[in-house]
Amino acid sequence: MIGVLDHVVLLGVLIFVVSMIMAPFETLGWWAGWLGPGEETERPPAADGPVEPERSAPPAVPRAHVVFLSGIGSISGEEQIPSDEAFLARLRAALPRLAIVHDIFPYAPSGLPLFTGQRVFRWLWRTARRWHGGQTYLLPPILHMRNIFQVLVAADNRYGPIYGYGLSRVILDRLIANGYAADGGGPIILLGSSGGGQIAVSAAPYLGAATGAPVSVVAFGGVMASDRGVTETGRLISLYGSRDFVYRLARFAFPGRWPVFASSHWNRALRAQRLVEREIGPLEHSGRGGYLDERSRWDGVSHLDLTVREVGAAIRSVVEETAPDLQPA
């Protein structure tokens, strides 16, 4: 019996190591063109053609565009996790003068959902999609592991620039599809949840270069490394809960965030006050007691409403800085 268990553990370790080594290949293969250029045309191209209808109509002339990059539970841009949907609906109501773009899958440099394209494990992700939110304990950990590895790819100095560039293309595509004027469309705020924070930081410099617009990042429970994007982003507000173990783990796991490395991107941005870390309450990272939990309450409000309130305030403060001459958000 112990022998079988040993083999299972060994197999698990082997799968983990191989998956980790293979993780950058999606980014590198995409960049090298090995995954096929035809992959990128599954979505409507950005230039020309009609706008896709939004679920709720955006303001006629938005003061700024907010791009939501979801956490590691994401499997596709089109299909939101229920908790993300509730969060976005309330955020949209709280920020009526801003356009919120949400249909982006941030865990692939091509932006393609996991269950389409030339993916080797497409069948696995299709199964995961069918079971998403269902009573299954196997696929979510695999999905989370896969997406965590992509967060690490984005955080890696070697692969991160390619990943960030790829995502900036995807984000730009969706921004233009949502009415953003590429030659002067105003401020862009990348809103990252959990691992989406790192993706936002990686993409920000390239999105800024592409549009010439001020690009800022607001993250809640953001897992972020000391990436060059931290210093090249207009403003970075990192919101976190005091009970968020994952946020604390990221502080430890990414050495560039240790105070001892004073010249790291993270610490330079902190000193320049371009980066602000703000605790918003006794929130956990996910699930019961998490940022998007509607049932848990603190100080008379649900965690979800608290997060919406704090994220809304952070976004408003960024908009005031980057687009002060326009009407209120």
Next chain:
Amino acid sequence: MIDSAAGWLLVLNRELVAPLAGALSLGLSAIAFDPAAFRAAATPAGRDLALLLAFLAGVSQAAGHGLVLFLNRVPLARFALSLVLMASIYLASAVVTAVTTTLAVDYAFRREIAYGPVIGIIALAQAPRLFGILTLAPYFGEALSRLLDVLVFGLILFGLYHGIGIPVGIAAMAALLGWAAIRLMSLLFGRPLGRAIERLRHAVAGGSLTVTSQNLAEHLKGQARKLTVGKRPRE
């Protein structure tokens, strides 16, 4: 004359599988800091296996450091060819390190040692680089690469001590002198040789490798600036 499939299998086993298995087995013993492995590498038969191991380590190392090939969008076939070339360069550099270390021990410490055993030991000390491909791992791969560097250096000292009886202190000084000699040679004569190697790498890769890790971000920003040319929001 081989006239049956079984015969071919025997030849394949003798010429390819057995040496590979022997080299890997020797390499794993070296990583476990087994003195017997280094004593074996100091013999002519062991040296051949150690050189094969260094080549395999070079392939793994090249795969781990093959980023520049991806950055320059090198086609798959040329990518594989480039790995073989980079592994050969890795093997050659291990041999050069062994020669300079031998010269350093000979001239600086007045200890006569033969080139062959030192080449075998230093080739075998590259064994940790068998895991060079793991340096592809995102974020933690770079730290792992540094760890492998330290392990290789540690194994060189361990191997020289246990393989041919050179005291660790002298081995460390010799390795340092050997490294300094390589740096000096590369400064004096390295440019023409470096240019030749670069030309060879570019030829094998099928074009100039202009994008590097250092200029990647700026290159991509330049690409990003072109993304919005002619793009307008949909009416």
